[in-house]
Amino acid sequence: MSNDIFGSAIKDYYNKQYTEDIIVQANDFDDDHIPIPYLFRTYSEMPKIEQKALDLAIGKVLDVGCGAGSHSLYLQNDRKLNVKAIDISEGAIEVCKNLGIQQAEVQNIFNTPSSSYDTILFLMNGSGIIGTLASIDLFFNKLKTLLSSKGQVLIDSSDISYLFQDEDGGFWVDASAGYYGEMRYRLVYKNQSSNEFDWLYIDYNTLQNAANANGFLCELILEGEHNDYLARLTLANL
Numbered sequence: 001m002s003n004d005i006f007g008s009a010i011k012d013y014y015n016k017q018y019t020e021d022i023i024v025q026a027n028d029f030d031d032d033h034i035p036i037p038y039l040f041r042t043y044s045e046m047p048k049i050e051q052k053a054l055d056l057a058i059g060k061v062l063d064v065g066c067g068a069g070s071h072s073l074y075l076q077n078d079r080k081l082n083v084k085a086i087d088i089s090e091g092a093i094e095v096c097k098n099l100g101i102q103q104a105e106v107q108n109i110f111n112t113p114s115s116s117y118d119t120i121l122f123l124m125n126g127s128g129i130i131g132t133l134a135s136i137d138l139f140f141n142k143l144k145t146l147l148s149s150k151g152q153v154l155i156d157s158s159d160i161s162y163l164f165q166d167e168d169g170g171f172w173v174d175a176s177a178g179y180y181g182e183m184r185y186r187l188v189y190k191n192q193s194s195n196e197f198d199w200l201y202i203d204y205n206t207l208q209n210a211a212n213a214n215g216f217l218c219e220l221i222l223e224g225e226h227n228d229y230l231a232r233l234t235l236a237n238l
Contacts, residue, residue, distance in 0.1 A: 003192045003193065003194050004089050004090055004091045004092075005022060005187040005188075005189045005192055005193075005194050006022070006039075006067060006087075006089045006091065006092055006187075007089040007090055007091020007092050007093075007094070007095075008091055008189055008190070008192060009021075009022050009034075009036045009039075009189050010036070010039060010067065010068045010089070010091055010092050010095050011091045011094065011095055012036070013036045013037065013039070013040065013068075014040075014068075014095045014098065014099075018036055018037070020189070020190065021033045021034055021035050021036055021189075022034040022036065022187055022188070022189045023187070023188040023189070024185055024186075024187060025185065025186045025187075025188060026183055026184060026185050026186075027184065029163075039067050039068040039070065040068050040070060041070050042070070042074075043074045043078065046070070047224065047228075048222065048224065049123075049156050049222055049224050049228060049229070049230045050071070050123055050124075050156070052221060052222050052230055053071075053121060053123055053154040053156065053221075053230055054071060054074055054075060054079070056119075056152070056154060056221070056232070057075055057079065057081060057083075057119045057121065057154070058081070058118050058119055058152075059081070059082070059117075059118025059119060059148070059151075060081075060082045060083075060084075060116070060117050060118045060119070060148075061075055061081050061082065061083040061084070061117065061118065061119045061120070061121065062083075062084050062086065062112075062115075062117045062119070062120045062121065062146065063075070063083055063084065063085045063086070063121045063123075064086055064109050064120060064121060064122050064126065064129065065086075065087055065088075065109075065122065065123075065124070065126065065129055066085035066086060066087045066092065066093075066096060066101075066104070067087060067089075067092055067124070068092060068095055068096065068099075069085050069092075069095070069096035069099055069101045069104065071085075071121060071123060072084075072085040072096065072101050072104070073099060073100070073101060076100075076101060076102065077100075082103075083101075083103065084103040084104075084105065085101050085103065085104045085105070086104075086105050086106070086107040086109065086112065087106065087107070088106065088107070088108050089106070090106050093105060093106045109129060109142065110138070110142055112142075112146060114145040114146065115145075115146050116146075116147070116148040116151070117146055117147060117148060117151055118148050118150075118151045118152070119151065119152055119153075119154065120143065120146060120147060120151070120152075120153045120154070121154050121155075122153065122154070122155040122156070123154070123155075123156055124156070125156060125157055125158060125199075125201065125228075126155045126156050126157065127155055127156070127157035127200050127201065127202045127207070128157075128199040128200055128201070129200075130200045130202070131197075131198035131199070131200055132178075132179075132182050132198050132200060133178070133179040133181070133182060133200065133202070133206070133210075135200075136200075136202075136210045136214075137210075137213075137214060140210065140211065140214035140215070140216060141214070143216075143233070144215070144235070147235065149235065150234075150235075151234070151235070152232050152233065152234050153216075153232065153233035153234075154221075154230065154231075154232055155207075155230070155231055155233065156228060156229065156230045156231070157200075157201055157202045157203075157204075157207065157228065157229065157231075158201050158226065158227050158228040158229070159181075159201070159202075159203035159204065159227045159229075160180065160181055160183075160201045160227065161180060161203065161227075162227055163180075179206070181200055181201035181202050181203065181206075182198065182199075182200055182201075183198070183199045183200070183201065184196045184197070184198055184199070185197060185199050204218075204220055204229055204231060207231060208220075208231075211233055212236075215235065215236050215237060216233045216234065216235060216236055217233070217234045217235075217236045218231055218232070218233055219231060219232045219233075219234075
């Protein structure tokens with residue numbers, strides 16, 4: 001992604017220069033906004049799905065796409081867990097370090113060296129990082145190099161089929177256009193904009209089928225109020 005949009009916004013907020021939010025643009029949809037203060041929320045301010053994921057985290061933890069580090073900070077300071085925070089945003093990782101996260105590194109999950117984590121977190125629509133459904137086998141293969149034998153992956157996502165329903169409840173999508181949860185976004189912040197990038201929303205049944213096909217068990221942990229859910233992935237060959 002060109003330009004460190006999240007990093008610039010996170011640094012501005014940390015340095016008390018917050019004046020506007022990130023704008024999220026997608027073809028055929030109205031612009032959305034990401035409030036920068038939300039990225040610095042405390043545990044009590046988090047949605048129940050995120051709270052549940054943090055409650056379930058154990059052992060050695062990898063927080064993927066950590067942003068401003070709100071999840072990692074709670075796990076490190078309140079849960080006293082060994083947590084590593086990674087993000088592709090240099091600005092975000094700089095702030096994470098300034099906030100006291102002991103292990104924070106600029107890193108793409110797909111380039112992360114093999115390890116043995118007991119918990120891997122993908123939160124705030126963590127499935128988005130997969131990009132497209134065609135990349136999901138690559139995603140699961142990467143998890144196998146990072147997860148301990150009895151480890152868990154906690155991931156949240158949403159079923160966005162409701163965006164394609166008409167007033168009568170009919171479901172209208174172009175079958176030739178691919179999976180309906182595949183989105184392309186552009187981020188805009190102040191005078192910066194990113195290139196378009198892929199972002200995947202995946203319904204639970206599709207995630208479960210892909211997990212089973214790749215040697216994982218998939219468990220529905222919690223459903224939210226907005227077609228969102230938290231799932232747990234574990235290796236099936238135990």
